Amino acid sequence: MRATVRWAHADFRAHRGEALFVVLASAGIIASLLLAGALFSYAANPWQRIFNQSHGAHIWLHTRAGADTHALAGLDGVAALAGPYRTTATTVESHGARAGVTLRAAAVDPPETARPLVTAGGWLTRPDTGTGTRTGADSAAGSVVLEASVARALWAEPGDTVRLTGPDGAPHALRVSGIAEAAEPRYHPGGGPGIGWVLDATLDEIAHGDTGQSVGLRLADPDDTDFTVQRAVTVLGADRVARVTKWQQARAEAGGDDRLLGQVFAVFGLGALVAAALAAAGAIGARVRGQLRDIAILKAVGFTPGQVTRGFLVQHLAFALLGVTLGTAAIALLGARIPGRIGEAAAVWQDLPGHTGLMIGVPCGALLLIAAATSLSAWRAGRVPPVPVARAALPSAAPMTALGRRALGLRVPPALVLGWRAAFPRRGRTLVSVARLALPLALITVALVAWSTLDQFRDSPARMGLPAALTVRAEQPGGASDAELERTLAAVPDVAAVHPGAEVAALVPGQTGTITLRGLGTAGSPYPSEVVEGRAVEGPDEAVAGQGLLDLLGVRVGAWVRMTVEGRPQILHLVGRTIEPESGGRVITTTLDALRERDPGLRPDFHALVLRKGADPRAVSAGLATAAGAALEIRETPDPADRLEPARAVIAALIGVLALIGLTELLTLISTGVRDRGRDLLALRAIGLTPRQIGAMIVTAAGLTALASAGLGTVLGALTGSRLVDAQGASSGIGAGIARIPPVPVLSAVVAAAVIGAVLAALVPATRTARRRPADSLSETL
Secondary structure, three states: OHHHHHHHHHHHHHOHHHHHHHHHHHHHHHHHHHHHHHHHHHHHOHHHHHHHHHOOOOEEEEEEOOOOHHHHHHOOOEEEEEEEEEEEEEEEEEOOEEEEEEEEEEOOOOOOOOOOEEEEEOOOOOOOOOOOOOOOOOOOOOEEEEEHHHHHHHOOOOOOEEEEEOOOOOEEEEEEEEEEEOOOOOOOOOOOOEEEEEEHHHHHHHHOOOOEEEEEEEEOOHHHHHHHHHHHHHHHOHHHEEEEEEHHHHHHHOHHHHHHHHHHHHHHHHHHHHHHHHHHHHHHHHHHHOOHHHHHHHHHOOOOHHHHHHHHHHHHHHHHHHHHHHHHHHHHHHHHHOOOHHHHHHHHHOOOOOHHHHHHHHHHHHHHHHHHHHHHHHHHHHOOOOOOHHHHOOOOOOOOOHHHHHHHHOOOOHHHHHHHHHHOOOHHHHHHHHHHHHHHHHHHHHHHHHHHHHHHHHHOHHHHOOOOOEEEEEOOOOOOOHHHHHHHHHOOOOEEEEEEEEEEEEEOOOOOOEEEEEEEEOOOOEOOOOEEEEOOOOOOOEEEEOHHHHHHHOOOOOOEEEEEEOOEEEEEEEEEEEOOOOHHHOEEEEOHHHHHHHOOOOOOOEEEEEEOOOOOHHHHHHHHHHHHHHHEEEEEOOOHHHOOOOHHHHHHHHHHHHHHHHHHHHHHHHHHHHHHOHHHHHHHHHOOOOHHHHHHHHHHHHHHHHHHHHHHHHHHHHHHHHHHHHHHHHHHOOOOOOOOOOOHHHHHHHHHHHHHHHHHHHHHHHHHHHOOOHHHHHHHHO
């Protein structure tokens, strides 16, 4: 054991550069993986992130005016109170959209508990003159901060002026000073009201004494939520509590985002971990192969195969452990100081779920994979023969092929021919090298497929099942007739088509659940659903359905489905499957005429507006409000990509991590190739090749290897990525067919970047090798 330790110490002193490369490669890869995990947790847990950053309240009690909420501070388990805040119910309108908003009085300084996180604009500021609001559009005395989901529904941005109707029906105008996030239930059209914050004076001007109260309770133990709610209601009096919202409700509304992002990035994270372990293990294996002569000498002086194996295993495991420890410690101590969103994610990550598991699991998983690969390399080191001359007697490469000899005869540059021969020496060894470098490139392509799919939601919503950008509902049933309303809507500029529609709840066969039955469009003007399987609706009693409905009923395209609508049967023939991003895909769509066969008096509940290409929904909404007055409720069609927008930062981080892994693999392959071909390079120098030609041969070999790996990786990545995204779409109910392969220029850029990176990485070793004297390489022939 003492001899093994002494040899390991001497080996470390003799090869400090190689040991440093192994340690730094392991540290960099682990640090990158942990940063990717931090960004993933940051994006996949939006509610938890907001809750932690804002010191959110676990319970919100909405009470009537006059309730003594200060007594709640004395309840056991209540760590802090937010408020009480005076509130009033209002209706806010902007750009033709309308939303119910509960205004909450706030101070100029944001509170410490349940502090709104301003993401755009600024917080409330006290006006220079005046304390009330004016009803003109140019009023500057009143300002409001809108919760992000409310601002999105109203298309409101900082600096906009919104129209507001108070409890007494009087109109007011407020300037949007900022947009903030809060760890409370989001606003959904048709659901509960949203949240807005105003100053006390502004609330007095709007409410005129018609106010309620809201108070937030931050608990020491979140598990005591239900018990604390019971005690709080008892203290206040059940008759004074109008509504209670709990943190579980808000988290559940954002839970769909967690699941969706979790499934998308689970494969990426696992693949990156495997690729990182293979890259680190490859670097260790290359170092072992570079010391075959030293191993032979050790065996000649009496080392047993077991001692050699244990020596290499312990030595390189120590290097890997040191690198993993350095990478983990760097992120734990310095991650929060990284500028930008990465540093913010690393700072918040410590309080997010799964932090401890990732901080322990990622390094341990990588270390175990490295240990497994290192054990194989160490075992091979133990089998090295003790006679080093035997290596020189073995052929180092395959003989020159007829194609290579013919290329030399045609005066093809020798560097190109010999570079091709060096890049692809033997079939088995070539496949291993290309496959190892192709793995990170394939994962990069998978990430680009996910990115392109998100872009498709933005750029081509019709292909993603969202052809209608706006939905219009008539608020006055006794107003204009359906035909007059459709003519009014169609006359607005940039409106390409108007499709009347109605939705009803239907019982599935067996009456074990309900689905959404939608009548949209008419037989003469069908709704342009994106059909990915089967065909569109063409005749009576035909319908298309989402993947979620097909899975729920256990049927396929072509089946007849019987359902019950308001006590009467409805039988439809499923002729196609559509991309359906709403209601988990549990939607069946037919024409409005088909629904009228069951109910002749059925009138449209809404109208779906398909806009011309390039039209701005906000401008069209304002035009609709002008053309139809206040008789319409205009809503923008929800875009599922909005929930996945934080995923872009995670995808970019993963691409960076995988690029680092690919660079490590590339450096390992180049150094291994140069060392293994040392005797060939000596022979080439002897027959007259110049140093420039030898350097060009090494660069060409690296470029050709990268080209083959990039071509293989991009093809496999595009195919795998499209299948993964489609599988995710099918499992979420949206349906397969949403994947979008990146454009050819993007894939070509990936290939070009890999080749250019390989050429640049090979320049330094190529230059050093070309300048070496034949005497320097003589010892490497043994």
